[in-house]
Amino acid sequence: MRTPLGAVLSRDLALARGGGAGLGVMFFLLVVTLTPFAIGPDLALLARIGPAILWLGALLASLLGLDRLLQADHEDGSLDLMHLAPAPLELQVAAKILAHWLATGLPLVLAAPLFGVMLDVGPEVSVRVALALLVGTPALACLGAVGAALTVGLRRGGLLVPVLILPLAVPVLIFGVAACDAARGGWAPLSVLAGLALGYAVLGPVAAAGALRLLRD
Amino acid sequence: MALLSSITALANPARFSAFATRVLPWLAAATAAMLALGLYLGLVVAPADYQQGETVRIMFLHVPSAWLGMMGYTIMAVASLGVLIWRHPLADVAAKAAAPLGAAFTFLALATGSLWGKPMWGTYWVWDARLTSFLILFLMYLGLMALRSAIEEPSRAAKACAVLTLVGSVNIPIIKFSVDWWNTLHQPASVTRMGKPAMDPTILWPLLANALAFTLLFVVLHLAAMRTELIRRRLRTLRITAAASAAFAPEPAE
Numbered sequence A: 001m002r003t004p005l006g007a008v009l010s011r012d013l014a015l016a017r018g019g020g021a022g023l024g025v026m027f028f029l030l031v032v033t034l035t036p037f038a039i040g041p042d043l044a045l046l047a048r049i050g051p052a053i054l055w056l057g058a059l060l061a062s063l064l065g066l067d068r069l070l071q072a073d074h075e076d077g078s079l080d081l082m083h084l085a086p087a088p089l090e091l092q093v094a095a096k097i098l099a100h101w102l103a104t105g106l107p108l109v110l111a112a113p114l115f116g117v118m119l120d121v122g123p124e125v126s127v128r129v130a131l132a133l134l135v136g137t138p139a140l141a142c143l144g145a146v147g148a149a150l151t152v153g154l155r156r157g158g159l160l161v162p163v164l165i166l167p168l169a170v171p172v173l174i175f176g177v178a179a180c181d182a183a184r185g186g187w188a189p190l191s192v193l194a195g196l197a198l199g200y201a202v203l204g205p206v207a208a209a210g211a212l213r214l215l216r217d
Numbered sequence B: 001m002a003l004l005s006s007i008t009a010l011a012n013p014a015r016f017s018a019f020a021t022r023v024l025p026w027l028a029a030a031t032a033a034m035l036a037l038g039l040y041l042g043l044v045v046a047p048a049d050y051q052q053g054e055t056v057r058i059m060f061l062h063v064p065s066a067w068l069g070m071m072g073y074t075i076m077a078v079a080s081l082g083v084l085i086w087r088h089p090l091a092d093v094a095a096k097a098a099a100p101l102g103a104a105f106t107f108l109a110l111a112t113g114s115l116w117g118k119p120m121w122g123t124y125w126v127w128d129a130r131l132t133s134f135l136i137l138f139l140m141y142l143g144l145m146a147l148r149s150a151i152e153e154p155s156r157a158a159k160a161c162a163v164l165t166l167v168g169s170v171n172i173p174i175i176k177f178s179v180d181w182w183n184t185l186h187q188p189a190s191v192t193r194m195g196k197p198a199m200d201p202t203i204l205w206p207l208l209a210n211a212l213a214f215t216l217l218f219v220v221l222h223l224a225a226m227r228t229e230l231i232r233r234r235l236r237t238l239r240i241t242a243a244a245s246a247a248f249a250p251e252p253a254e
Helices: A004-017 A020-040 A043-062 A071-076 A078-084 A089-118 A123-150 A157-180 A188-215 B003-010 B013-045 B054-086 B091-121 B129-150 B155-184 B201-247
Strands: none
Touching: A004 A089, A020 A043, A020 A089, A043 A089, A043 A123, A043 A157, A071 A078, A078 A089, A078 A188, A089 A123, A089 A188, A123 A157, A123 A188, A123 B155, A157 A188, A157 B129, A157 B155, A157 B201, A188 B155, B003 B013, B013 B054, B013 B201, B054 B091, B054 B129, B054 B155, B054 B201, B091 B129, B091 B155, B091 B201
């Protein structure tokens, strides 16, 4: 027999397979492509700021699907079923975040070293960027879920989520980019990033489920 | 005990409105007097700094504004607890009224800071840790106000803003810490910072007077904004009742 959490996870993954999962990676590629047009084709400069470009691109790309994360469930009524399901809403939201990250975040992590080659950041830094994104993008997904839950049912929710979430994402960006710098000494920034991710993994589902419960009409 | 019961009595919106109406003229007069005294002490009496010259007087506006910018968010966080835990009728009114005030004082702190930065640092803006944290605080105020204006129904807006305020208040120490860390990494002591010298009494007293005056100003504006918000909500209820009774006149009320 399937558990409610497994059902939420497999349903969201099946829906993500239906289409739109590659769109985030394409957007990421477009950000990486546009930056040299703005800065100039100087490879030495691009290599120096490469990790920052990759992080900004991934940060912006991870915002893309957030407006549909809970809004679609609100529209077709499955959010009401989740309220009634025999499992805590927090864990169901966590399952949704996990499915969202697997569908949109993980492709960004896998694509980052590839795009790193285009910016000439070198193999070691590329691996570090991918590692930092692997740790950091779940934190961004958890923060994003809070924004998505707060804007459920709003007509202008799509633009509002980034405005609410991006100031809160500053610590993830700071430590994410710092973790990519090999010269900066060891794994300390990556550890802090992992700590942030664990903290947001608690805060995100709890706050999002709380908002969903309070705003249920 | 009598004091406590007289404070809890103000939880009633109508009683609070009456109280605010009675108190506001006195508080406004006190604010005007205190502001005049503070500005006189700061702009005329206090000596110019031997190093910074007359520009040090910007501090008398800058520091109180920064304090109140942070106090505004603290008030909102406490009020949000009141919204979510006690469902207090006035808590959301207080939170809503504090947001634009806090944003305004944060902006004032940023603006006076950058005007002060031009003669001191040679540029209007440096990515100093304090400036950057304040900029993020300002952006969070704007986000809260945007969320509030996007939700039409006041009770839903109250809950959503309360959740966001609390998530933000959990994040503020993390943001502050990471921005400090980021700044020390990128900017090794190039900015001449006003360390913490023992402040001379000739500067300290005008600063405290101004801090008191600005806090009074905040309280007056907050009380007035809360009273206005209560009237606005009452007006909204009256309009809805009037529209409902006009549209469904033959039907009995629910």
